Amino acid sequence: MDLAQEMLQATPEKRLAMWTAHLETLGPDQARALDGFLRKTDPLTDYDPDRVATYADVAKVLNTIRWLWHQWIPRGFITLLGAMAGIGKSFLLLELARIALKNLPWPDQESTLKGSKGRILWLDTEASQAILVKRIEGIGLDPSDFILPTSDPLQDTMLDRPEDLTDIYTPRQYEEGSSEPCTGAEA
Numbered sequence: 001m002d003l004a005q006e007m008l009q010a011t012p013e014k015r016l017a018m019w020t021a022h023l024e025t026l027g028p029d030q031a032r033a034l035d036g037f038l039r040k041t042d043p044l045t046d047y048d049p050d051r052v053a054t055y056a057d058v059a060k061v062l063n064t065i066r067w068l069w070h071q072w073i074p075r076g077f078i079t080l081l082g083a084m085a086g087i088g089k090s091f092l093l094l095e096l097a098r099i100a101l102k103n104l105p106w107p108d109q110e111s112t113l114k115g116s117k118g119r120i121l122w123l124d125t126e127a128s129q130a131i132l133v134k135r136i137e138g139i140g141l142d143p144s145d146f147i148l149p150t151s152d153p154l155q156d157t158m159l160d161r162p163e164d165l166t167d168i169y170t171p172r173q174y175e176e177g178s179s180e181p182c183t184g185a186e187a
Helices: 003-009 012-024 028-041 055-061 089-102 129-138 162-169
Strands: 067-069
Touching: 067 089, 089 129
Parallel strands: none
Antiparallel strands: none
16 A cells, blocks of 8 residues: 555544655655645645634535535435335435436436436335336336345345445445446445
């Protein structure tokens, strides 16, 4: 693992110590130039364990949110919908999946991302796989565009089971035709 990868996985305290040690291996001009550049791009180089963080600090660290449907469905996040049984959650989500997969306009007429064929990570928590397959086919979608977090097609996902959450976030080949895996949170 190279220094950049180690720093990304380190705690802020360890990251600061690693950065300081690395700067000491460089010449003074090179160290000043590199330190100045990275302090502009990596807010954790200014990490102070005695200071209280604010959401301004969060904004510096996080990337810009990319939206599948602006202000409704962010890309790279898991979007949950909860409601009482029988109210139509699955139908609503299948309609949103149809819009995304077919590049149709969203309900507010905002356009979808043209030319980006994706897949839907579907977490079934009600043992309704047979019903879902019929519904997917009934609205003209391809069941292979709906992927599961595990290799067992009949396994329910329980969000309060740590091993199920691990399955969701474990890097997998979610994107069809991609040679690079992504995490479930990015799918």
